[in-house]
Amino acid sequence: MNVDPFGLERWFAKYEHEADVMLAESGIRSLEADRFDLDPGEVGYVIPTNGDPEFRADVGDRYGRSADEVLFTCGTQEANFLAFLSLVASAEPVGEEGIGSGSHAVVVTPTYQALHAVPEAFGEVTRVKLSPPEWRLDPDAVADAVREDTAVVVVNNPNNPTGRYHDEARVREVYDVAVEHDAYLLCDEVYRLLASDPQEPVASFGAHGVSTTSLTKAYGLSGLRFGWIAGPEPVVERAWRWKDYTTISPSIFGQHVAKQALGRREDRILEENRELADGNRERIAAWVDRHGLEWYDPASVNAFPTVPEGFSDAREFCRTVVEEAGVVLAPGDLFGFPDRFRVGFGHRREVLEEGLDRVSAVIEAHADDPDGSGEEAAGGGDAAATHDAALDGGSR
Numbered sequence: 128m129n130v131d132p133f134g135l136e137r138w139f140a141k142y143e144h145e146a147d148v149m150l151a152e153s154g155i156r157s158l159e160a161d162r163f164d165l166d167p168g169e170v171g172y173v174i175p176t177n178g179d180p181e182f183r184a185d186v187g188d189r190y191g192r193s194a195d196e197v198l199f200t201c202g203t204q205e206a207n208f209l210a211f212l213s214l215v216a217s218a219e220p221v222g223e224e225g226i227g228s229g230s231h232a233v234v235v236t237p238t239y240q241a242l243h244a245v246p247e248a249f250g251e252v253t254r255v256k257l258s259p260p261e262w263r264l265d266p267d268a269v270a271d272a273v274r275e276d277t278a279v280v281v282v283n284n285p286n287n288p289t290g291r292y293h294d295e296a297r298v299r300e301v302y303d304v305a306v307e308h309d310a311y312l313l314c315d316e317v318y319r320l321l322a323s324d325p326q327e328p329v330a331s332f333g334a335h336g337v338s339t340t341s342l343t344k345a346y347g348l349s350g351l352r353f354g355w356i357a358g359p360e361p362v363v364e365r366a367w368r369w370k371d372y373t374t375i376s377p378s379i380f381g382q383h384v385a386k387q388a389l390g391r392r393e394d395r396i397l398e399e400n401r402e403l404a405d406g407n408r409e410r411i412a413a414w415v416d417r418h419g420l421e422w423y424d425p426a427s428v429n430a431f432p433t434v435p436e437g438f439s440d441a442r443e444f445c446r447t448v449v450e451e452a453g454v455v456l457a458p459g460d461l462f463g464f465p466d467r468f469r470v471g472f473g474h475r476r477e478v479l480e481e482g483l484d485r486v487s488a489v490i491e492a493h494a495d496d497p498d499g500s501g502e503e504a505a506g507g508g509d510a511a512a513t514h515d516a517a518l519d520g521g522s523r
Contacts, residue, residue, distance in 0.1 A: 147453035153344065430472060432467060
């Protein structure tokens, strides 16, 4: 078994800690801890290790599923990892009548690298590529990619990095493809609740639907590292077996605060976060238009615009921006598109505006000085204060 280096994380590791403004983050700004009761009582393991049964039942109700069809995890990353261990690492059927039998996955890309790199480490992956400018999900292309040994079809919705919210009708068509081929549809839905009118989760579609998510992107609680898998009991049961060999149980602090965030505080949290996302979406739209870039108007807090003129590709552009202006962006080649870059706009307004102003200065300087012979394009300001404010998200 071999897994590719995580390109996005390596990029962050190289530039994040020395930068002033982190505009590559993909989630909403972080909430302050003092909004919650932080005393969980005794600091031990969560028992049972799949999570508090009553809380799992509450979460399961969101999908029309039982407590035994929910497994709490350390963020969406572990949820997806355990799902792939359960569905792809073994060729044996996961459910009844051969559902999920095989070591092949169909993954819709571009997407978060873990959604194709992890199943590729265990088995074989066929990628179904979305195409700009609409990035529209094509159920027929998914059907063409499915094989007899396909265990799972993988989508994330809304999509990272493009921000495209795939139509529910199309997602249901993809679900029907999975059903027809005795496979599961796994949907990473970590951005779903940032939309003002969220679609139904895939785990509510039926016996072949699996949803993964967490409180990171939509709730602004990345530091909790609290997520879950919701889906058919055979998948969740097998994932639980694997979990006992990874993090054993969810964080006692994470579960304690998650109960509050998903309780009476939830409506207020989501209302605040959607309002912030909507306002910042207008700002990033104006900025993209100002520089004549192409993009798809996103439903989440990621934008995936084209690289400005004056730069050979996204890697050169993003490297120039971080070195000259202290702003981290994510080059699109990390997602398979070297002519685009990812910029997150879930930050506090002042952080976003500071970052975009600095990037604008770089773009304009290089438009006037295409050979790069001029002075540094941007920077200045209270870098330390900006750095502290800008690195508060922790959302990859």
